[in-house]
Amino acid sequence: MLETVKLSKSFKGKKVVDEINIYLDAGESVGLLGPNGAGKSTTISMISSLIRPTSGDIKLDGKSTIKDPSEIRKVLGVVPQEIALYEELTAYENLKFFGQTYQVKKDILEGRIQEVLEMVGLKERQKELIKTFSGGMKRRINIAAALLHQPKILILDEPTVGIDPQSRNHILETVRELNKTSGTTVLYTSHYMEEVEQLCKRVYIMDRGKIIASGSKEELLSILSTEDTIQVQLSNRSESLIDTIKSFSNVFQLDETNVGLRIISKKNSNLLSKLVLASEKEGIQIVNYQVEIPSLEDVFLHLTGKTLRD
């Protein structure tokens, strides 16, 4: 349905998006994951025709949208990262305004406004000014405004930044429902791994302007199929014990966390017995030993050497 071909963008000679290829099938829910500054928002701005790519192409049903973006604009609903609403207007007035600008027919606009308000759970508060809303409520109206013209593709740029858990759940549920019941194609960007894991069938991981991995959750996790992530809690911290563990042939990485040690080792390397022997020698007890089920966060860490919130 929608694809980018070697899409790139440079600002003052610096490449912020570097030849990325993304595709979205109709009715799919796809995540675009990456830390702040990875180039997600720039990618979205290019896809939604707000900025022109330096090179590459964006195709909607096989047809380039760069020269004439009118077709993609018709089918696109974009939820920007910022609260793109008039604070001095009520929720209803904002939706009416955006509905009118999207040329939703007069006789159906009122119905659509009530539908989207119901969807985001703010029907009862529609007569209140946006400036009196909490951050979470504003973000929900921000989403509602993008749904008025019933877009086929919904692009959400970090729609849950800085909001309370209740509003966050509501937003995730709304997006899931839209994808499930209306068949809306969703491109969801976030730096919250768990949101993307919950919502999206397929994920693109982006870092420093490049797609560094992509696929279904299972496919991405299989990247870590040769590794175990082990959390170890010790009775005392010992520098010599840490050095000993690092010297084990099957240990790839060792990080100190606030609860102990995080060890990435070769899968099924029987690390426990070696660890018990080494700690006994140092007179240190192993309080806790846990082999973690890998998450997308671990995949990201593995690929970039840093966490998503870095």
Next chain:
Amino acid sequence: MYPVLYAQFIKDKRKPLLVLLFIALSILATLIFGDTSRQTEITVDVFASGSNAEEIEQRWVKLLNDNSETEFVISEEREAREQVREGKRDVAIHLMNNDYRLITASDMPDILLVEQEIHQVFIEEAQLQAIAGSENTTNLREQLKNYLENSPITVQTENINGGKLTSHDMGTQLLFGFTLFIVMFTIGFRVNGINEDKVSGVWNRLILSPVSKINMYVGHLLYSFFIGFIQLVVVFLIFKYALNYEIGSLPMILTIAAVYTMSSVSLAMLIAGIAKTPEKFNMIYPSIVPMIPVISGVYMQPGAMDNPVFNFLADIFPLGYAVDAMMDVALFGAGWSDISLPLSFLLLIGVMYMGIGINLGERGKG
């Protein structure tokens, strides 16, 4: 375009205080400063000393009061000096038989005016004494007055259209000046809505909608025009019908106001295009705007501003053209052809600044 315009209206409907404040400010400023300039009558204490002080005072006070706009009042020397010392009067006059001394504590513009008037009266009296050959000039003065009433040559002064020559009225100039100056703020803060929309993301939402960019700009700019023009109409109507100011032909004044509003919207758009963000606009615009009436000579008598640099700067802003055109209409009964030149300049400024402003605002986008 209509939804954009309507949304701006709703925003102002929720916060009408600013517009009402600017209307009140226009009226208040004109009433305070305009009426001060209308009430230009100055009172000056005069005194004489010596044995024939009373005679000197009576003689000169009559002559001075008969021949000048200033009111001269006889007072005690000590009291007159005290008034000047305490700053209650700018000047006092020590009268002598055929001479005078000015007693001042500061260099005020009024003093020059008073000095000119007294000098004129004393020179005239000296000339009459020289002709009469004595200090008694009463008869000669009477003869001269009768002669001048039936003089062989009479000089009549009239304006360019053959009408009565009208003296310049600073009150009316200030009415136009303040009103047109204050409306620039109303207009500017509305035009800044474009930058606010761009920063908040509303602008991007509109770009993705079927509304064209031209309509987005037109919606904002037309609303700024309307709100500014309505403010001018309200102020002028109040002055004409409630405060009985003579502002000339209302249709002509409103036409000038409309064209001025359009060019002021363009000026605000130019600054918005340079500033790019609402915060920068709020910093730059209110810093530039108060300088415009000063360099355009709005607070001064015509011709008082003779600095070529200031005159050039005044020429690139719309205020001076509009005030001049309105003054021509109000004081000299100028016709449509007389105001066509300033209107053309205003239109030119409007078109140029609008083009440059929108272009600058659109620059720097990927």
